[in-house]
Amino acid sequence: MDELITKRVKEVLNGNQEAFEEIVIHFQHRLYQVCYRMLNNTAEAEDIAQEAFVRAYVNLETYDQKRKFSTWLYRIATNLCIDRIRKKKPDYYLDATVPGTDGLNMYSQLSTDQQLPEEEVEKMEMKDRVQYEVNRLPDKYRTIIILRYMEDLQLQEIADILEMPLGTVKTRVHRGREALRQQMGSM
Amino acid sequence: MEKCPKHVVHYIHLYLDGEISNEEEIIMNEHLNTCEECQTVLEELEETISLFKNVDVIEAPVGFATGVAARLPQSTIRRGPKKWLRQHPIMAAAALFLILMSASLFSSFENDQQFSFTKQPDVIVEGETVVVPAGKIIKGDLVVKNGDLRIEGEVDGNVTVIRGSKYMASTAVITGSSEEINEVFDWLWYKIKSVAKDIIPSSKEQKPETE
Numbered sequence: 001m002d003e004l005i006t007k008r009v010k011e012v013l014n015g016n017q018e019a020f021e022e023i024v025i026h027f028q029h030r031l032y033q034v035c036y037r038m039l040n041n042t043a044e045a046e047d048i049a050q051e052a053f054v055r056a057y058v059n060l061e062t063y064d065q066k067r068k069f070s071t072w073l074y075r076i077a078t079n080l081c082i083d084r085i086r087k088k089k090p091d092y093y094l095d096a097t098v099p100g101t102d103g104l105n106m107y108s109q110l111s112t113d114q115q116l117p118e119e120e121v122e123k124m125e126m127k128d129r130v131q132y133e134v135n136r137l138p139d140k141y142r143t144i145i146i147l148r149y150m151e152d153l154q155l156q157e158i159a160d161i162l163e164m165p166l167g168t169v170k171t172r173v174h175r176g177r178e179a180l181r182q183q184m185g186s187m
Numbered sequence: 188m189e190k191c192p193k194h195v196v197h198y199i200h201l202y203l204d205g206e207i208s209n210e211e212e213i214i215m216n217e218h219l220n221t222c223e224e225c226q227t228v229l230e231e232l233e234e235t236i237s238l239f240k241n242v243d244v245i246e247a248p249v250g251f252a253t254g255v256a257a258r259l260p261q262s263t264i265r266r267g268p269k270k271w272l273r274q275h276p277i278m279a280a281a282a283l284f285l286i287l288m289s290a291s292l293f294s295s296f297e298n299d300q301q302f303s304f305t306k307q308p309d310v311i312v313e314g315e316t317v318v319v320p321a322g323k324i325i326k327g328d329l330v331v332k333n334g335d336l337r338i339e340g341e342v343d344g345n346v347t348v349i350r351g352s353k354y355m356a357s358t359a360v361i362t363g364s365s366e367e368i369n370e371v372f373d374w375l376w377y378k379i380k381s382v383a384k385d386i387i388p389s390s391k392e393q394k395p396e397t398e
C-alpha cells in the first residue's frame with residue numbers, strides 16, 4: 001500500500017493532479033475521523049480535513065519520501081485542528097499546566113464551561129460519552145489519547161506525527177489515561 | 188493512594204503500554220496483592236481503555252474528495268514549468284545561459300586574465316597566491332581567479348580555483364565542494380551552475396557529471 005502511495009506522490013510531483021485524488025480517496029476516512037475526534041463537529045471536521053489535503057498538495061515538495069506519508073498527513077491535520085481549537089478558546093485555558101493530579105483538579109475547574117449537566121451525561125450512549133470525556137481532556141493530552149486509542153497508533157508513530165520526544169508522548173499517555181479514569185470515575 | 192510508592196503507579200502505566208520489564212512486573216504485582224486501592228486503579232484504567240471499543244468508525248461524508256478537488260489551487264500552468272525548472276535546474280539554466288551568453292562566453296574566459304579572489308577577512312595574499320592561514324576559518328565561499336590558492340586552515344563553504352592550482356596543507360578543511368577550473372568546458376559548467384543557483388535558489392544543488 002505504501003508503495004502505491006509513494007508512486008502516486010511522485011506522479012503528483014510530476015504534475016499529474018489526478019493522482020492526488022487517489023491519495024485523497026485512500027486517506028479521506030482516516031483523516032476526517034481524526035479531525036472529527038479532535039473537533040467534535042462534523043462541519044468543522046470536513047473543513048479542516050479538506051484543508052489538510054489542500055495543504056498536503058500545495059506543500060508536497062516538502063514531504064520527505066523516505067518517511068511514511070500517513071504520518072506527514074496526520075501531522076498537517078492535527079496541527080490544523082490544534083490551531084482551530086486554540087482560536088476558539090480563551091488563553092488562560094491553554095496555558096494552564098496540569099502537572100500530576102493537582103493540576104487535573106485545576107483543569108476540571110477551568111473546564112466547567114464545557115461540562116454538561118450530570119443527568120444529560122448519564123443519558124449518553126457509551127460511544128458519545130467517550131467522545132465527550134475525551135474532548136474535556138486538556139489539549140496536550142487530548143490529541144495524544146485520540147491518536148493512541150481512537151486511531152490505534154503506536155507511541156512511536158504518535159511521536160513522529162507530533163514531532164515530540166517519545167518520552168513526552170509516553171508521559172502524556174499516562175497522564176491522559178489517568179485524567180480520563182478520574183473523569184469516568186463518576187460512572 | 189498516599190501510602191503507595193510512586194513507582195508502582197508508573198509501573199501500572201508501563202504495564203498498560205506493554206512496556207513493563209519482568210522485574211518491574213513482579214514488584215507491581217507484589218504491591219497489588221497487598222493494596223486494594225491500586226488494584227482498583229488498574230481495573231478502572233483497563234476499563235477506561237476498553238471503553239474505546241464502543242467508539243464507531245467514522246467515515247468522511249459523501250462528496251468529500253470532490254470537495255478537496257474543488258479547493259485545490261488551479262495551478263497546472265504554474266506547476267508545470269516551475270516543476271520542470273526545479274527538477275532540471277542545470278538544464279534550464281544551461282539553455283537560458285547559452286541563449287544569453289553564447290557570444291561573449293568564450294572570449295570572456297580567454298580575455299579575463301586578471302588575478303582576483305573573493306574578499307574574505309582572514310585570507311593573506313602572497314604574490315598571486317591566496318593563503319588561508321592555519322587556524323583561521325573562512326566563513327563562506329572562496330573563489331580565486333588566475334592565481335593559486337593554498338589552504339592551511341578551514342574554509343566553511345565552497346572553494347573554486349579558476350585557472351590556477353589549489354594546494355591543501357595537511358591541516359586544511361573544506362566543508363563545501365572544491366573545484367579547479369582550467370579548461371573552457373569547466374568554465375562553462377561553472378558559469379551554468381552559478382546561473383542555476385541564482386535563478387533557482389530553492390533547488391538542491393545537483394552534482395554535475397565531471398568530464
Ligand SMILES: [Zn+2]
Pocket residue numbers: 188190191192195218222223224225226
Ligand atoms: Zn497501592
